[in-house]
Amino acid sequence: MSTDLAPLPNRLPLIRGHYAAATFHAFAKAFGMIVLATVIGCVLFFLLLPTLIVIPMSLSETDYIQFPPSGLSLKWYRAYFSDPDWMAATWFSLKIALATTATATIMGTMAALAIVRGRLPFSSALQALALGPMIVPHIVLGVALYLVFSPLQLTGNFFGFLIAHTVLATPYVMITVTAALQRFDPALELAALNCGANRLQAFVLVVLPNIAPGVAAGAVFAFLASFDEATVAFFISDIGGKSIGRKMFEDIDFNLTPVIAAVSTVLVVVSLMLMGAIHLANAQKRG
Amino acid sequence: MIGQYLSLVGLEKHFGSVRAVTSLSLEIGAGEFVSLVGPSGSGKTTALNMIAGFEGPSAGKIVIGGRDVTHVAPNRRGIGMVFQKYALFPHLTVRQNIAFPLRMQRQSNKTRMTTRVEEMLELVQLSSFGERYPQQLSGGQQQRVALARALAFEPPVLLMDEPLGALDKKLREAMQFEIKSLQERLGATVVYVTHDQDEALTMSDRVAVMAGGELKQFGTPTELYRHPNSAFVADFIGRMNFIEGNCIENAGGTAVVRLSDDTVLSIRAQGLPATPKAGQTIKLAIRPERVRVARRGEGGSGCLAAVVQACVFVGSVHILVVRLESRPDVLLQIQLPAEGGLPFQERDAVDLLLDDGAIHLFANTERHAA
Amino acid sequence: MSGPCEVPQPAFPRQRRSTAASARFYSRGVSVCLAAPLVVALAIGFVYPVTRLVGLSFEGGSLEQHRRLVAEPLYLGVLASTVKVAFIVTIASLLLGFPVAYLMARLRHGIAMVVAACVFIPLWTSVLVRSYAWVVLLQRNGIVNTLLADAGITDGPLKLIYTQGAVIVAMTHVLMPFMILPIYSTLQTLPPDYNRAARNLGAGAFRAFISVTLPLSLPGVFAGSVLCFVLALGFYITPALVGGPGSMLMATLIGQQTTVLLDWPFAAALSTVLLTVTLIFVFLFRKTLSLSKGLHSVH
Numbered sequence: 001m002s003t004d005l006a007p008l009p010n011r012l013p014l015i016r017g018h019y020a021a022a023t024f025h026a027f028a029k030a031f032g033m034i035v036l037a038t039v040i041g042c043v044l045f046f047l048l049l050p051t052l053i054v055i056p057m058s059l060s061e062t063d064y065i066q067f068p069p070s071g072l073s074l075k076w077y078r079a080y081f082s083d084p085d086w087m088a089a090t091w092f093s094l095k096i097a098l099a100t101t102a103t104a105t106i107m108g109t110m111a112a113l114a115i116v117r118g119r120l121p122f123s124s125a126l127q128a129l130a131l132g133p134m135i136v137p138h139i140v141l142g143v144a145l146y147l148v149f150s151p152l153q154l155t156g157n158f159f160g161f162l163i164a165h166t167v168l169a170t171p172y173v174m175i176t177v178t179a180a181l182q183r184f185d186p187a188l189e190l191a192a193l194n195c196g197a198n199r200l201q202a203f204v205l206v207v208l209p210n211i212a213p214g215v216a217a218g219a220v221f222a223f224l225a226s227f228d229e230a231t232v233a234f235f236i237s238d239i240g241g242k243s244i245g246r247k248m249f250e251d252i253d254f255n256l257t258p259v260i261a262a263v264s265t266v267l268v269v270v271s272l273m274l275m276g277a278i279h280l281a282n283a284q285k286r287g
Numbered sequence: 288m289i290g291q292y293l294s295l296v297g298l299e300k301h302f303g304s305v306r307a308v309t310s311l312s313l314e315i316g317a318g319e320f321v322s323l324v325g326p327s328g329s330g331k332t333t334a335l336n337m338i339a340g341f342e343g344p345s346a347g348k349i350v351i352g353g354r355d356v357t358h359v360a361p362n363r364r365g366i367g368m369v370f371q372k373y374a375l376f377p378h379l380t381v382r383q384n385i386a387f388p389l390r391m392q393r394q395s396n397k398t399r400m401t402t403r404v405e406e407m408l409e410l411v412q413l414s415s416f417g418e419r420y421p422q423q424l425s426g427g428q429q430q431r432v433a434l435a436r437a438l439a440f441e442p443p444v445l446l447m448d449e450p451l452g453a454l455d456k457k458l459r460e461a462m463q464f465e466i467k468s469l470q471e472r473l474g475a476t477v478v479y480v481t482h483d484q485d486e487a488l489t490m491s492d493r494v495a496v497m498a499g500g501e502l503k504q505f506g507t508p509t510e511l512y513r514h515p516n517s518a519f520v521a522d523f524i525g526r527m528n529f530i531e532g533n534c535i536e537n538a539g540g541t542a543v544v545r546l547s548d549d550t551v552l553s554i555r556a557q558g559l560p561a562t563p564k565a566g567q568t569i570k571l572a573i574r575p576e577r578v579r580v581a582r583r584g585e586g587g588s589g590c591l592a593a594v595v596q597a598c599v600f601v602g603s604v605h606i607l608v609v610r611l612e613s614r615p616d617v618l619l620q621i622q623l624p625a626e627g628g629l630p631f632q633e634r635d636a637v638d639l640l641l642d643d644g645a646i647h648l649f650a651n652t653e654r655h656a657a
Numbered sequence: 658m659s660g661p662c663e664v665p666q667p668a669f670p671r672q673r674r675s676t677a678a679s680a681r682f683y684s685r686g687v688s689v690c691l692a693a694p695l696v697v698a699l700a701i702g703f704v705y706p707v708t709r710l711v712g713l714s715f716e717g718g719s720l721e722q723h724r725r726l727v728a729e730p731l732y733l734g735v736l737a738s739t740v741k742v743a744f745i746v747t748i749a750s751l752l753l754g755f756p757v758a759y760l761m762a763r764l765r766h767g768i769a770m771v772v773a774a775c776v777f778i779p780l781w782t783s784v785l786v787r788s789y790a791w792v793v794l795l796q797r798n799g800i801v802n803t804l805l806a807d808a809g810i811t812d813g814p815l816k817l818i819y820t821q822g823a824v825i826v827a828m829t830h831v832l833m834p835f836m837i838l839p840i841y842s843t844l845q846t847l848p849p850d851y852n853r854a855a856r857n858l859g860a861g862a863f864r865a866f867i868s869v870t871l872p873l874s875l876p877g878v879f880a881g882s883v884l885c886f887v888l889a890l891g892f893y894i895t896p897a898l899v900g901g902p903g904s905m906l907m908a909t910l911i912g913q914q915t916t917v918l919l920d921w922p923f924a925a926a927l928s929t930v931l932l933t934v935t936l937i938f939v940f941l942f943r944k945t946l947s948l949s950k951g952l953h954s955v956h
Binding site: 029036039040043044046047048049050051053054057103106107108110111113114115117118119120121126129130132133135136137138139140141142143144145146147148163164166167170186190193199224227228230231234235245248249252253256260261264267268271272274275 | 699
Binding site: 185187188190191192193194195196197198201202205206209210 | 360361370374378388
């Protein structure tokens with residue numbers, strides 16, 4: 001925007017030029033906005049497409065993958081739920097995921113308490129170590145766990161999976177619970193002590209109810225981290241015990257059928273429902 | 288049992304090399320309202336936290352009603368406390384908040400507990416708010432809930448940590464009155480921490496002034512106001528004018544003080560302390576309301592010549608700011624009654640008469656409070 | 658101690674711990690007991706196995722496996738292309754993700770929620786599902802090829818899947834949310850006043866963006882880039898399903914050594930190298946890396 005002080009007659013052409021510039025400017029701005037909106041729209045489409053495409057595919061009538069599907073049917077869901085291999089893998093993974101959720105949530109919450117509220121020697125070292133499984137390539141961890149578990153007959157084994165997935169899922173719990181504890185006003189715990197509560201009562205009756213959203217979010221992340229985990233599961237599964245991730249990996253690699261689309265849809269729906277529940281719980285807490 | 292005596296004996300707290308509290312000894316009588324005041328970092332909150340049991344003392348003893356609680360866990364002391372931002376449990380209703388300490392004491396009789404909660408609600412006039420959550424209440428109401436929770440189990444001692452800090456001025460004054468009358472009615476022993484000396488003077492039976500972790504003076508509001516034992520307390524409690532000078536003589540109730548080459552004051556008063564000795568630099572202190580002002584030439588002998596720099600009307604009083612002619616570096620504040628017009632205006636030449644009985648002399652070794 | 662106008666202290670001033678007991682912190686004994694189960698689990702399920710793996714690569718105190726790795730140009734080539742792919746994926750995620758993060762932080766709440774959902778839904782969809790979707794999209798008679806042929810753009814099916822391009826596209830898709838979320842959480846904390854002030858001082862929209870918003874968003878950009886890069890280095894599932902023999906990465910090479918060739922000592926050596934590269938990178942950028950940023954914004 002020019003604000004020059006030239007006498008008026010001299011300014012007129014400038015003003016006209018200014019209008020032209022302003023029109024061009026507005027046009028360029030609108031054009032820029034359209035381009036930006038298009039780019040962002042494409043990126044969002046790119047992000048969402050692969051998740052959503054599995055749903056119509058799972059409803060296909062044909063044996064081969066076709067898009068758009070020529071007719072609608074639930075036969076692939078029927079195939080999924082009646083296949084003993086798929087069902088075994090699903091139940092195995094579900095059991096592991098539930099047990100992992102319990103251990104990771106309890107251990108992660110305890111460790112977060114020790115780090116935020118305690119006097120812990122080597123506290124930052126423990127923090128770095130506990131977050132390590134998020135950073136170390138999962139293939140390295142998978143190979144390493146196979147080497148250790150194989151001679152102990154812990155491959156394809158519930159406890160083997162539980163150990164591996166607990167290590168992988170705990171960082172999520174620690175991150176959410178640490179954040180919740182840092183938002184928590186420590187004066188509330190002192191007030192509880194002052195009212196005559198001991199440490200345990202203060203934790204159960206005052207601290208826990210106030211950090212519950214963080215703990216719940218951590219638990220959901222832990223569940224998904226286990227249930228959707230595939231790389232480590234790929235190595236520590238065997239014929240006797242196969243997780244749903246390993247089963248899917250095999251089938252995508254060797255035997256691409258729309259059953260996988262049905263399984264994928266089930267996984268997507270479970271994930272979205274859990275995340276939605278967490279979101280609603282948080283929104284309710286705030287509102 | 289509500290309203291026990293509390294004694295602190297040589298209490299110390301060190302954080303590494305920092306001495307937060309050094310040898311603090313206080314005897315607080317049953318049913319007494321005592322304030323701890325001082326600037327930031329004076330150790331008053333640390334002292335309170337030690338009484339509550341949140342911080343273990345590095346040395347010293349805490350005794351409540353004859354029971355040594357120095358090493359007793361905070362949840363076994365049975366002391367009531369009102370926290371700075373109330374620390375009400377956000378997930379519990381007002382009623383549940385007040386019942387919390389009773390639940391922790393395992394009061395077996397449920398009906399007695401319910402009655403007690405209702406009594407407390409009534410006491411703080413919140414009977415119809417029992418089912419609300421703390422965040423649905425105003426600041427003043429939250430304050431009252433905190434008070435009710437702290438008093439629910441009739442604590443021997445009630446601690447209050449800047450409880451009115453979050454409220455606006457009008458509400459603060461109303462709550463001061465409310466807390467004070469409640470305390471008198473119940474006969475509670477209260478230790479009240481505040482940085483606001485006005486609040487301390489209004490509410491307390493006795494005030495402990497702290498600075499740098501040390502107890503500077505402990506006395507009734509009038510004692511502190513009339514007989515501060517140090518320049519720090521004189522400055523911290525109420526308004527005070529200071530003039531630096533030299534002590535020429537101080538013996539037998541007469542002190543001679545040189546303020547400048549041609550200004551020497553001779554002060555004759557009872558109870559002058561013997562500390563500023565001849566030859567020491569001193570601070571002469573006097574309250575704004577104890578300085579009398581007259582037109583130039585009408586002051587008589589022994590008065591100080593000054594020029595009016597500013598006149599301010601603050602409602603209850605007029606404040607004059609004057610500059611001494613012999614000491615242009617010294618500005619004094621003078622309070623004059625508000626009724627009638629002010630007979631002075633800016634740049635008027637005036638004489639100041641210092642009331643001998645109102646003058647304090649301090650050896651000039653310490654810093655001011657502010 | 659506590660005037661109203663004091664600078665708020667951190668909730669837990671660590672330097673002010675006293676020697677005498679303080680109720681503000683759990684005692685050392687309680688703290689150690691609280692941390693102990695996790696320490697044991699990490700020792701069994703993380704530290705010991707990884708140490709064993711690294712040990713195996715130096716089996717018998719020999720450097721033979723590592724020598725093999727260095728001597729064969731093929732393996733060094735895989736390492737180089739792993740770093741290259743990770744780098745491309747990071748840059749692509751940044752370029753595509755930044756506008757989305759910016760939009761999420763600046764839009765009205767309702768629309769921002771829709772955009773956020775578009776980011777979170779893929780994030781919490783199993784990597785397997787997403788990789789599977791890319792297989793279906795990109796395969797020989799898959800959706801992309803069908804659409805291209807129907808539109809008359811191509812005559813026959815293009816070779817899309819099992820190429821490095823497919824790996825890059827699919828990995829970018831999988832990792833982009835890890836780029837968007839840290840940038841978003843940084844942008845979100847910037848008061849819009851900064852931008853308004855810049856505009857008020859005469860900067861155009863573009864200038865204001867370049868000279869104010871962009872520099873202030875750099876911590877998020879770095880955090881997202883480091884996270885993306887580190888995750889890309891060790892990615893297995895997606896390149897294993899979408900890539901082919903010509904687009905081998907470190908992770909897929911390790912997978913091949915263990916599942917097809919069963920050469921465990923060499924796989925251990927490869928793992929050690931991958932681990933070392935990752936850890937060096939994490940160590941160099943530890944200041945900028947914030948694992949929590951992405952997750953925090955979930956709330």
